[in-house]
Amino acid sequence: MPPYALLHRDGADHVEVLTGHVVTVATLAEIPPDDTLALIPYRQITERGFDCVDDDAPLECLVITGRERKPLSAYPPGEVTVTGGGFDIDDDAYAEIVTEVLRDEIGRGEGSNFVIHRVYEATMDGDAEQAFGRLLHGEQGAYWTFLVHTGTRTLVGASPERHVSVLDGLTMMNPISGTFRHSEGGGLLDFLRDPKEVEELLMVLDEELKMMAVVAEHGGQVVGPYLKQMAHLTHTEYLLAGRGSLDVREVLRETMFAPTVTGSPIENACRVIARHERRGRGYYGGVLALLGHDEAGRPTLDAPILIRTAEISPTGALRVPVGATLVRHSTPAGEVAETHTKAAGILAALGVRPPASSSGPPPEIDTAEVRRELTNRNTDLARFWLDERAPALSTFAGRSVAIVDAEDTFTAMLAHQLRSLGLRVTLTSYRNVGLLDADLVIVGPGPGDPGNPGDPKMAYLRGLTTGLLAAGRPVLGVCLGHQILSGLLGLPLHRRDAPYQGVAQDIDLFGRPRKVGFYSSFTARSGDDRLISPYGPVEIARDPADGSVHALRGPGFAGVQFHPESVLSRDGIAVLHDLLPPLLARAISPANIG
Missing domain, CATH: 3.60.120.10 (Anthranilate synthase)
Known part of the structure; x- marks a missing residue:
């Protein structure tokens, strides 16, 4: 036939x-x-x-x-x-x-x-x-x-x-x-x-x-x-x-x-x-x-x-x-x-x-x-993805961000959010990072155990983040990037008893209530809201029940365990509005790190 x-x-x-x-x-x-x-x-x-x-x-x-x-x-x-x-x-x-x-x-x-x-x-x-x-x-x-x-x-x-x-x-x-x-x-x-x-x-x-x-x-x-x-x-x-x-x-x-x-x-x-x-x-x-x-x-x-x-x-x-x-x-x-x-x-x-x-x-x-x-079902979802998209704002016009993708294309969604705020965005895989010519570097999300010493991806991300911190380059860690940053700041990492995959949660983010979405099986933990790290004092937003670190910020760096770009993060854009200004204010000339 x-x-x-x-x-x-x-x-x-x-x-x-x-x-x-x-x-x-x-x-x-x-x-x-x-x-x-x-x-x-x-x-x-x-x-x-x-x-x-x-x-x-x-x-x-x-x-x-x-x-x-x-x-x-x-x-x-x-x-x-x-x-x-x-x-x-x-x-x-x-x-x-x-x-x-x-x-x-x-x-x-x-x-x-x-x-x-x-x-x-x-x-x-x-x-x-x-x-x-x-x-x-x-x-x-x-x-x-x-x-x-x-x-x-x-x-x-x-x-x-x-x-x-x-x-x-x-x-x-x-x-x-x-x-x-x-x-x-x-x-x-x-x-x-x-x-x-x-x-x-x-x-x-x-x-x-x-x-x-x-x-x-x-x-x-x-x-x-x-x-x-x-x-x-x-x-x-x-x-x-x-x-x-x-x-x-x-x-x-x-x-x-x-x-x-x-x-x-x-x-x-x-x-x-x-x-x-x-x-x-x-x-x-x-x-x-x-x-x-x-x-x-x-x-x-x-x-x-x-x-x-x-x-x-x-x-x-x-x-x-x-x-x-x-x-x-x-x-x-x-x-x-x-x-x-x-x-x-x-x-x-x-x-x-x-x-x-x-x-x-x-x-x-x-x-x-x-x-x-x-x-x-849509009540607590991010309006950024549900509503007609408005023209880009001028909030951060003229400023630039480089996003390092660690095998999770949530980074492509994050890029759209950042562009909507007026930022110039470049996106690159962790496998071929070269000159990070941007005011801010975001070390992005990805799968895997952040504490695995034999994983070459984790070793690379630790080296990259260490270089950024040492050079005084503003850096934001998201999910896996946040875990890598937390470890370098001296916070212990733990595997959760139950995975936090696809979980939307109300948290206290540095004194402000935020609804955000988590995709993680690991977390940093802290017994205090403050930490003195090798890179300066760190303020910590954590779960009061078990000390899981939702977010942290310090001089020229910040990290979030959740995904502000996720449709689960009702307040994702608000979180970026909170975290980006102090990071961008510290931008210096880029260095060849990668």
């Missing part, structure tokens, strides 16, 4: 039929930019220099030469036979992996959340178009329902999630997280109030805001949250939007891949996935990307995430990869159940599981109480 694709996009009354020929390319930059449907595997993440178990899954492109529309009735549900089904990793083994990730990765500061997948494997006898028809008529709320046949492989899916789209110069992303299973006890309102589900969505929102900070000129504006109701489950979601001018293939590259299928921070999440999965992902977590141009000749992109998708080989081997997002509140049993639920939509279409109707009717989502719960 020649290559072709069937696409149904949310709300459409027809199916798009695409035909053409397939080319295989090595990189995203080689994807033909017009009238192309690209099947992008997870292994493409290596283009960003990130780790993965390379399974050689090809980047295949359907170069479109024919298009037509057909009514939905042209693809009725059909019959297929599936035999020998089961997960490649059984429930007990998957639960053990969940336990290891919670203990060894989130617990040790390697990140705030991680997605670990497993695969339902079986043999299918039947027509893929019949399975497509069953999904088309049996699922609901999918962003795309699709069938893609490249000649060597066939994918059939109903993805709920737009990864990224570009239309009329507007770039949009659509983070979805939190899962309410219709078959379970408890109500929708209980789900909406569940801290685990709330924090899970806000963490992926922060992570996709990091991506939008790179691909949109002024970062992303947050709209929502909303509910996305499907046949077996209901998700919560936000929409992010921002103006950008990048080539759409570069947009795809900078957004590989969604935190809802990887974790955060992304670079270290890829390391964690490789450590614990120990096998390739194929196309799970990748994207299906439709590239083209509008009537005015402007580039367009529409790309759903490849989840809730069945991969069918020419011999009938069936694979349905699914994953669960592991956060500090996760339980092994809960995440095992989530993978079963996420597989249910595809498996029901193939006749392996009972249809959604047997689980009872879906919940009523358009009620005043539901709308109120959703609206309340």
Whole structure:
């Protein structure tokens, strides 16, 4: 059978039929930019220099030469036979992996959340178009329902999630997280109030805001949250939007891949996935990307995430990869159940599981109480990311900041905040820091144990910060940078008993109440509000219960354990207004430090 694709996009009354020929390319930059449907595997993440178990899954492109529309009735549900089904990793083994990730990765500061997948494997006898028809008529709320046949492989899916789209110069992303299973006890309102589900969505929102900070000129504006109701489950979601001018293939590259299928921070999440999965992902977590141009000749992109998708080989081997997002509140049993639920939509279409109707009717989502719960989620979020972005202020006009990124692109969000205050900002990786020609240096956040003597990143950051302090250069540490600074000032570092990943907290910041967001498993501690350090007196804002240091400041330096740039930090901009003036007032000529 020649290559072709069937696409149904949310709300459409027809199916798009695409035909053409397939080319295989090595990189995203080689994807033909017009009238192309690209099947992008997870292994493409290596283009960003990130780790993965390379399974050689090809980047295949359907170069479109024919298009037509057909009514939905042209693809009725059909019959297929599936035999020998089961997960490649059984429930007990998957639960053990969940336990290891919670203990060894989130617990040790390697990140705030991680997605670990497993695969339902079986043999299918039947027509893929019949399975497509069953999904088309049996699922609901999918962003795309699709069938893609490249000649060597066939994918059939109903993805709920737009990864990224570009239309009329507007770039949009659509983070979805939190899962309410219709078959379970408890109500929708209980789900909406569940801290685990709330924090899970806000963490992926922060992570996709990091991506939008790179691909949109002024970062992303947050709209929502909303509910996305499907046949077996209901998700919560936000929409992010921002103006950008990048080539759409570069947009795809900078957004590989969604935190809802990887974790955060992304670079270290890829390391964690490789450590614990120990096998390739194929196309799970990748994207299906439709590239083209509008009537005015402007580039367009529409790309759903490849989840809730069945991969069918020419011999009938069936694979349905699914994953669960592991956060500090996760339980092994809960995440095992989530993978079963996420597989249910595809498996029901193939006749392996009972249809959604047997689980009872879906919940009523358009009620005043539901709308109120959703609206309340934004009450303590940062208005900087929710409101229309105002022109840059002149608060610090003419002053400059250099941000050193330690493998967490929260720094891209911080750069947008600083530019909104009138600062000139440069951003560089800790791997290639040269002349820090700026009035202020920010040593930024990143994963890992700040006290690990064998970690070359930590050794470099300690050397960099020591050089800045010794030279009298103004320096601000954020999260990991704050921990490094704290250690050099003589404060002991401790691993928290429970990770502070994705936690919003009210704190006393040098006499002012502030709501801020934390992403950390380590903290400095102090028994006093004052410290005499080798670099001068230090004022400390700390938790009165256990002495955890929230922030510190001294002559020409300051540090914050939290993230003022996070959407969780309602008072993030106010914190920067408080901390920056005394630091910038001490700026001296830059030195060659790095």
